[in-house]
Amino acid sequence: MRRRNRTRLIRTVQYGVLVAAVLAFALAADWGELRRAFFDLGVARAQFPEVVVTALVNTVVYTMIGFGFGLALGLLLALMRLSRVPPYRWLAVGYIEFFRGIPALLVFIALGFGVPLAFQVSINQYVTVMLALGLVGAAYMAETIRAGIQAVPKGQTEAARSLGMSQSRAMVSIVIPQAFRIVLPPLANELILLTKDSSLVYLLGLSMDQYELTKFGRDALNQHHSLTPILIAGLFYLALTLPLGHLVRRLEARTARAR
Amino acid sequence: MNRNENDGGGAPEDGGRRGDGGVPEHGAGTSAAIEVTGLHKSFGDLEVLKGIDITVRGGEVVCVIGPSGSGKSTLLRCVNLLEEPTSGTVRVAGFEVTDPEVDIDRVRRRIGMVFQAFNLFPHLTTLGNLTLPQRRVLGRGRAEAEEVARGNLRRVGLTDKESSYPAQLSGGQQQRVAIARALSMGPELMLFDEPTSALDPELVGDVLAVMRRLAQEGMTMLVVTHEMSFAREVADRVVFMDAGAIVEEGPPEQVVGEPQQARTRAFLARVLDPAAADVLEQEPG
Ligand SMILES: Nc1ncnc2c1ncn2[C@@H]1O[C@H](COP(=O)(O)OP(=O)(O)O)[C@@H](O)[C@H]1O
Ligand SMILES: [Mg+2]
Numbered sequence: 001m002r003r004r005n006r007t008r009l010i011r012t013v014q015y016g017v018l019v020a021a022v023l024a025f026a027l028a029a030d031w032g033e034l035r036r037a038f039f040d041l042g043v044a045r046a047q048f049p050e051v052v053v054t055a056l057v058n059t060v061v062y063t064m065i066g067f068g069f070g071l072a073l074g075l076l077l078a079l080m081r082l083s084r085v086p087p088y089r090w091l092a093v094g095y096i097e098f099f100r101g102i103p104a105l106l107v108f109i110a111l112g113f114g115v116p117l118a119f120q121v122s123i124n125q126y127v128t129v130m131l132a133l134g135l136v137g138a139a140y141m142a143e144t145i146r147a148g149i150q151a152v153p154k155g156q157t158e159a160a161r162s163l164g165m166s167q168s169r170a171m172v173s174i175v176i177p178q179a180f181r182i183v184l185p186p187l188a189n190e191l192i193l194l195t196k197d198s199s200l201v202y203l204l205g206l207s208m209d210q211y212e213l214t215k216f217g218r219d220a221l222n223q224h225h226s227l228t229p230i231l232i233a234g235l236f237y238l239a240l241t242l243p244l245g246h247l248v249r250r251l252e253a254r255t256a257r258a259r
Numbered sequence: 260m261n262r263n264e265n266d267g268g269g270a271p272e273d274g275g276r277r278g279d280g281g282v283p284e285h286g287a288g289t290s291a292a293i294e295v296t297g298l299h300k301s302f303g304d305l306e307v308l309k310g311i312d313i314t315v316r317g318g319e320v321v322c323v324i325g326p327s328g329s330g331k332s333t334l335l336r337c338v339n340l341l342e343e344p345t346s347g348t349v350r351v352a353g354f355e356v357t358d359p360e361v362d363i364d365r366v367r368r369r370i371g372m373v374f375q376a377f378n379l380f381p382h383l384t385t386l387g388n389l390t391l392p393q394r395r396v397l398g399r400g401r402a403e404a405e406e407v408a409r410g411n412l413r414r415v416g417l418t419d420k421e422s423s424y425p426a427q428l429s430g431g432q433q434q435r436v437a438i439a440r441a442l443s444m445g446p447e448l449m450l451f452d453e454p455t456s457a458l459d460p461e462l463v464g465d466v467l468a469v470m471r472r473l474a475q476e477g478m479t480m481l482v483v484t485h486e487m488s489f490a491r492e493v494a495d496r497v498v499f500m501d502a503g504a505i506v507e508e509g510p511p512e513q514v515v516g517e518p519q520q521a522r523t524r525a526f527l528a529r530v531l532d533p534a535a536a537d538v539l540e541q542e543p544g
Pocket of ligand 1: 328
C-alpha cells in the first residue's frame with residue numbers, strides 16, 4: 001500500500017513540474033513576437049508554390065539520385081567485401097572506413113569546389129550531388145547489405161548450388177533478393193538520413209531552379225527576415241521523413257513476424 | 260543455353276512409368292550411378308570420414324543409417340561436392356566429381372538433393388521454386404518449365420499449392436515441394452538427407468509415400484534416414500555408418516533384421532525402442 005502511494009506521489013510531482021514549466025513559458029513568451037517570427041502568414045503564402053514545385057521536388061530528386069547511386073555502389077562494395085579475393089576485400093574495407101569516418105560536408109566541398117578547381121573542370125550540379133550523397137551513403141549501405149547477405153541461411157546457397165546454379169547465379173537469383181528483404185528497414189532508414197543530408201547541397205553555387213528546401217528557406221529568410229520559411233522547410237522535411245520512419249517501423253514489424 | 264540431350268527426364272507424362280523407359284528396372288542396374296572410393300574428409304583436425312567405399316547402381320535404393328555425428332550428411336554432401344573431399348574419388352553419373360577439370364555445375368543438375376531443412380526459396384512461390392532453376396540452369400522457356408513443374412507437383416500431390424509461398428505450407432508440404440523441385444531438373448539420381456527428420460510425426464507418411472513411389476518408378480536413390488520401416492521395405496541395401504566408417508552393409512533384412520555387429524545392434528535398439536537401449540548398452544559385447 002505504502003509503495004503504491006509513493007509511486008502516485010512521484011507521478012503527481014512529475015505532472016506538477018510539467019504544468020509549471022508550460023505555464024511559465026506561456027506567460028513569459030511574447031506570443032505576438034513569436035507569431036511574427038514563425039507563423040507570418042504573408043511570408044508563408046509568398047513561399048508557395050515554389051517551395052513545393054522547386055524546393056521539395058529538388059530535395060526528392062537529389063535524395064533519389066544519391067540513394068540510387070549509393071545503393072548500386074553499396075551493393076558492389078558489399079560483394080567486394082565478401083569476395084574470396086583479398087585485394088577486393090581490402091579495397092572495400094578501406095573505402096567503407098574512409099567514407100564513414102569523414103564528414104559528408106567535406107565530401108561536398110571536395111566535389112563541389114575542390115575537384116573543379118584542381119582539375120579545371122566543371123561538373124554538372126546533379127552529378128556532383130549524386131556523387132557526394134552516393135559516395136557517403138554507399139559506405140553505410142555496403143555494411144548493411146553485407147550483413148543482409150550474410151543473414152541469408154547457408155542452406156539457400158546450398159540448395160541453389162545443388163540444383164546446378166553457379167556461385168554468381170545463386171547470389172543474384174537467390175541470395176540477393178532475400179538479403180534485400182532483410183535490409184529493407186535499415187535501407188529505408190538510410191534514405192531518411194540521405195533526405196536530411198541532401199540539405200548540404202545548399203553550400204554549392206546553385207541557380208534558383210536548383211534550390212532544394214534548405215537553400216530555399218535560407219534565401220527566403222534573408223529576404224523576409226522571418227523564420228517562417230525555415231519552419232515551412234522543416235515541415236516539408238518532416239512530410240518526407242515521418243512517413244518513411246513509419247514505413248521503417250512497419251517493415252521491421254513484418255521482419256520480426258517473419259522470423 | 261545448352262539444353263541437354265536427355266535432360267528432359269522431368270517430363271511429367273512418363274513420370275509414372277520410368278521403369279519402362281531407358282532407366283534400368285529396380286535393382287537390376289549394372290552401371291554404377293555413384294561410386295565412392297577411399298573417401299576421407301576432415302574439418303581441420305576432425306576426421307569425419309575415414310575411408311568410405313560405397314557403390315550405388317542405377318535404379319538402386321540405398322539407405323544410410325547411423326548415429327548422429329557419424330558423418331552421413333558429410334558423405335552425401337561429398338557426392339555432389341557441397342563438401343570438398345580431403346582425399347579419395349567420387350564418381351557420379353559417369354563424371355569424376357573430384358576431378359578439378361570437371362564442371363561441377365553440369366554434374367549437379369543431374370543430381371537431385373533433398374535437405375532435412377527443405378531449403379525452399381522463401382521469396383518464390385511453389386511454382387517459382389520449381390521453374391526458376393529450370394529456366395536459369397537448363398535454359399528452359401517459361402511455358403516448358405511450368406509444364407514440367409506442374410507435372411511434378413502432380414507427382415507429389417500438391418497441384419493446388421502452386422501459388423503458395425513456402426511459409427504458407429506445412430513442413431510435409433514444403434518437403435514434397437522440395438522433392439518436386441529436384442525432380443523438375445530431370446535428375447538421374449536423388450540424394451535425401453534425413454528428409455523427414457524435421458517433420459511432425461503425422462506429416463512423415465506423406466513424404467515417405469512420395470519417396471516410395473519414386474523408388475518404384477526406378478529412381479536411383481541414396482537416402483540418409485532414421486525411418487527403419489522405410490529402409491526395411493524400400494531399400495535394396497542398407498549401410499550402417501558409425502564414427503566416419505561403414506560398419507555393416509547388406510540387404511535390409513540382414514542389416515536391420517539380423518545385424519551382425521554389436522554397434523549396429525546397439526544403434527538399432529536405440530532407434531527402434533529407446534527404452535531398451537540402456538539395457539543393451541550396459542551389456543558387454
Ligand atoms: N562444416 C563443418 N565444419 C566442421 N565440422 C563439421 C562440419 N560439418 C560437419 N562437421 C562435423 O562432422 C561430424 C559429422 O557430421 P555429419 O556428417 O553432419 O553427421 P551426421 O549427418 O551423421 O549426423 C560431426 O562431428 C560434425 O560436427
Ligand atoms: Mg546429418
